[in-house]
Amino acid sequence: MNGIYQLPLERALAPASDAGRSTPTAAAGGSPVLLRLDRVSIERSGKRILEGLDLDIRRGSITAIVGPSGIGKSTLLATLNGLLPPASGTLSVDGIGRLQTPASLLAHRRSSATVFQEHALIARLSALDNVLLGLADRRHPLSPLPWPRAMREQALAALAEVGLLGKALDPVARLSGGERQRVGIARALVREPRLLLADEPFASVDPALAERLAGEFRRLVRDHALTLVIVLHQLDLARRLAERIVGLADGRIAFDGPPSRFDAAAQARLFPLHPAPEPTCHP
Incomplete structure (x- = not known):
């Protein structure tokens, strides 16, 4: 076993130093790809939820998944951790290959972990x-x-x-x-894990605690060389925590870029206002 857990407990509990720690990835585009989705479509109970997703998740990165309720964010996480196989397309993991066999799925699940909204x-x-x-x-x-x-x-x-x-x-x-x-x-x-998934982990806590927990996630990614994919509904927190935001709308990826580009126009594409009703014409 690698990391802090290999050490005797007394050393594990000693104050951490900066020596030997991994540093955050300076640019997500410069790090190797850990996980790749190639034209992936996902179904639940025979209903198509997400269609034709192309997505690379790079090592050491923090990616926030955002979008309207019910759009398929949690469904995407279930596919990323190998619990829900794609209806079409391929999901590949560095060092494992395509997740097509029980052995490959087991290897991926053993190198992944999930934090749930309601703690479970x-x-x-x-x-x-x-x-x-x-x-x-x-x-x-x-x-x-x-x-x-x-x-x-x-x-x-x-x-x-x-x-x-x-x-x-x-x-x-x-x-x-x-x-x-x-x-x-x-x-x-x-x-x-190499891959840490989190499904709206701050939904049940107050904003101040959410900020502190977000800081914990950021520190864990840095200290343990994790790759984090996190579903969030707090958009401002997503901008502060993540290096990359992936927005889902209408069953597809509608936005993929850094927080600096996730402006009001991009947000409006994901969360459009309900159109005003047409005026009633009387004869």
């Missing part, structure tokens, strides 16, 4: 046990044995990374909304 935690379990569930696919599902010490140390270090080591044994039901979201982040982080 088990309230009666402790924060530590919830984080350990992020490693559930790496031990036998029927094992009666306790979690191995190495995995428990990984989970504790992940909680320390998000500032919740002191709450490790607290039931999630006793944690605040912001703390629960941090547990969700730790559960994703413990997998040591």
